[in-house]
Amino acid sequence: MRYEISDMFLRFWFRYFIKYNDLIESQNLPLLADIIKKDYPTYLGLTLEMYFRQKMMESHEFRNIGSWWEGKKSTEQNEIDIVGIYADDKRALVGEVKRQRKNFKPELFNAKVEAIRKKALFKYEIETKYLTLDDM
Numbered sequence: 001m002r003y004e005i006s007d008m009f010l011r012f013w014f015r016y017f018i019k020y021n022d023l024i025e026s027q028n029l030p031l032l033a034d035i036i037k038k039d040y041p042t043y044l045g046l047t048l049e050m051y052f053r054q055k056m057m058e059s060h061e062f063r064n065i066g067s068w069w070e071g072k073k074s075t076e077q078n079e080i081d082i083v084g085i086y087a088d089d090k091r092a093l094v095g096e097v098k099r100q101r102k103n104f105k106p107e108l109f110n111a112k113v114e115a116i117r118k119k120a121l122f123k124y125e126i127e128t129k130y131l132t133l134d135d136m
Contacts, residue, residue: 006050008047011047012043015039015043016032016035016036016039020032020035023035041099044099045097045098045099048097048099048131048132048133049067049081049082049097051136052082052095052097052131052135053065053082056082056084056093060087061084061086061087062084062085062086062087062093063085063086063087063089064084064085065082065083065084065085066082066083067079067080067081067082067083068080068083068116068120070115070119078111078112078115078116079112080094080095080096080112080113080116081095081096081097082094082095082096082097082131083095083116083121085124090124090125091124091125091126091127092121092124092125092126092127093126093127093128093129094112094113094116094121094126094127094128094129095128095129095130095131096109096112096128096129096130096131097131097132098130098131098132099132099133100132100133101130101132101134104130109128109130113126113128
């Protein structure tokens, strides 16, 4: 079983302040600030994915929401941020989440969509979406 902290303040607190408590105790706050600045884009990306999944759950349009990946090595990995199966069980939503629209790579995303279509969603009509901060 896997547990996850859903409160955004607590997620931030545990990710940075509890984990790097030794830096706080030694008053090395500049190093902590540097760690947070470097890792924040990754943290925000995961937070955005959680936000959009939550919105999908609240819409009550989906019977199942998650993510998808295949491949064991990072060089051959197909990862899709959000996959939702609509309640009608005939359609699926495949979504890519980025902070900024300019970071999307349509060719790469389309290749991932084709991979999931062949492996897992072959019986579904697939809708694709790019989701960013602007879509909040």
